[in-house]
Amino acid sequence: MVEVADCVSAALTIDVPAEELFAVLADPTTHAAIDGTGWVQESVDRAPLTEVGQLFRMDMYHPDARDGDYQVVNQVHVLDAPRAIGWRTGYDPEGDGNLEFGGWFWRYDLEPKSPNATRITLTYDWSAVPNTIRDHLEFPPFPKTHLPNSLNHLAALVRGD
Structure with missing residues (x-):
């Protein structure tokens, strides 16, 4: 894992074409299996991610959240099939459709190494998180x-392990 100020990333070469990896990443129903923290529970919105600005909601769990369960609203901010996909995470605090975003995002960059192998880089960037949030949350919020x-979970999923 590479750590730069307010950003971490990791990379792995997977023996799968970039198009297949991208299709899995663009399917919100696969995200719980890819995650691995146990926080991502289930995709509420099941449509494939196809355009910048598209929203998709995820049911989440974290023991530090009130009642444990909560929901996030992700907004696609990068979509360049099959090379890159990313989303920023937010929420709907009043349940009225007025979204707020915390300043962090997830991004996957896919680099074909051969017709059947792809180097994938996963980046988590929290550089736009305001101090009002940093005062209450530690970044990155995971080990x-x-x-x-x-x-590795993504690789196992696309290989059918």
Whole structure:
């Protein structure tokens, strides 16, 4: 895992074409299996991610959240099939559709190494998180092993392990 100020990333080469990896990442129903922290529970919105600005909701769990269960709303901010996909995470505090974003995002960059192998880099960036949030949350909010583990889960999923 590489750590730069307010950003961490990990990379893995997977013996799968970039198009297949991208299709899995663009399917929100696969995200719980890829995650590995146990926080991502289930995708509420099941449509494939196809355009910048698209929203998709995920049911989440974290023991530090009130009642444990909560929901996030992700907004696709990068979509360049089959090379890159990313989303920023937010929420709907009043349940009225007025979204707020915390300043962090997830991004996957896919680099074909051969017709059947792809180097994938997963990045978590919290550089835009305001101090009002940093005062209450530690970043990154997961252990250093999370990103490499997540890539290994992705590899197992696309290989059918």
